[in-house]
Amino acid sequence: MSEVIIHDERFRALVIGHARLERLWTGGRWMEGPAYFPAGRYLVWSDIPNNRMMRFDETDGSVSVFREPSGNSNGNTTDRQGRLVTCEHLTRRVTRTEFDGSVRVLADRFEGKRFNSPNDVVVAADGTIWFSDPTYGIDSDYEGIAAESEIGASQVYRLDPVSGHIEAVVRDRIKPNGLAFSPDERLLYVADTGASHEPGLPATIHAYPVLAPGQLGAPRHFATCPEGFFDGFRCDAAGHVWTSAGTSVLCYHPDGTMIGEIRIGEIVANLCFGGPRFNRLYICAQTSLYSLFVKARGAVTPAAG
Numbered sequence: 001m002s003e004v005i006i007h008d009e010r011f012r013a014l015v016i017g018h019a020r021l022e023r024l025w026t027g028g029r030w031m032e033g034p035a036y037f038p039a040g041r042y043l044v045w046s047d048i049p050n051n052r053m054m055r056f057d058e059t060d061g062s063v064s065v066f067r068e069p070s071g072n073s074n075g076n077t078t079d080r081q082g083r084l085v086t087c088e089h090l091t092r093r094v095t096r097t098e099f100d101g102s103v104r105v106l107a108d109r110f111e112g113k114r115f116n117s118p119n120d121v122v123v124a125a126d127g128t129i130w131f132s133d134p135t136y137g138i139d140s141d142y143e144g145i146a147a148e149s150e151i152g153a154s155q156v157y158r159l160d161p162v163s164g165h166i167e168a169v170v171r172d173r174i175k176p177n178g179l180a181f182s183p184d185e186r187l188l189y190v191a192d193t194g195a196s197h198e199p200g201l202p203a204t205i206h207a208y209p210v211l212a213p214g215q216l217g218a219p220r221h222f223a224t225c226p227e228g229f230f231d232g233f234r235c236d237a238a239g240h241v242w243t244s245a246g247t248s249v250l251c252y253h254p255d256g257t258m259i260g261e262i263r264i265g266e267i268v269a270n271l272c273f274g275g276p277r278f279n280r281l282y283i284c285a286q287t288s289l290y291s292l293f294v295k296a297r298g299a300v301t302p303a304a305g
């Protein structure tokens with residue numbers, strides 16, 4: 001089990017001794033945004049520079065193109081009805097793929113200004129859609145089209161998909177990136193990848209208390225990445241934070257202790273829980289898709305509610 005490292009004995013209960021890390025597919029350029037669809041037993045993710053979304057069929061292991069072009073899509077998730085919600089760099093918007101297959105734009109502006117490049121997205125129990133909007137899709141022509149920021153800031157937004165109302169809920173990060181709620185939704189974890197632009201800037205996760213719907217309190221520093229950056233992450237049902245971190249996945253206890261590590265060997269961008277029992281960790285790492293069965297379950301059953 002060489003790729004799994006126990007840093008704290010509490011991690012031992014979360015991993016399976018004889019489970020192996022599997023490389024399910026390779027051939028992407030920079031892959032992010034895995035989202036699992038339990039009803040169809042497939043995983044969708046983004047291959048951002050290649051302007052396509054891919055799909056892994058869990059029943060036979062096959063991989064195919066799900067959508068191309070994809071608007072240089074990045075983060076994906078499922079909403080409470082099991083629909084695909086997607087952040088797009090090129091088109092600088094958040095979309096939802098409807099039951100009939102059509103792609104509906106949920107948001108593309110804040111106060112009349114175009115978003116930078118929506119990056120990562122989660123859906124709360126009340127159906128609101130929370131997404132980060134750093135500048136990676138407009139910093140160059142690699143993951144979108146280079147442009148100046150119209151908003152002039154990188155923020156996290158909360159979108160009510162029924163009314164269309166959008167509010168900025170996190171304004172104090174340099175490059176807010178990965179997002180996840182704790183299982184009880186009392187905390188919103190936010191990664192800051194500011195260090196990608198300037199050494200010395202943050203490579204952190206902060207925990208924001210959710211005081212009321214859409215109202216966050218003062219953040220608490222949760223973790224600083226020991227190597228590289230935290231990008232995307234998810235919580236399991238017990239509240240552990242499983243996060244990308246350089247070329248590894250790190251697992252943090254809710255008390256902020258890093259308890260374990262899964263060495264991947266490529267730069268890890270994002271992960272999610274999947275499988276019929278939500279105990280299969282799907283990992284998007286640079287060019288490849290990996291998975292590992294663990295003794296933890298994802299915090300949210302995406303299609304529930």
Ligand code: MG
Nearest residue numbers: 119120177231
């Ligand atoms: Mg990201």
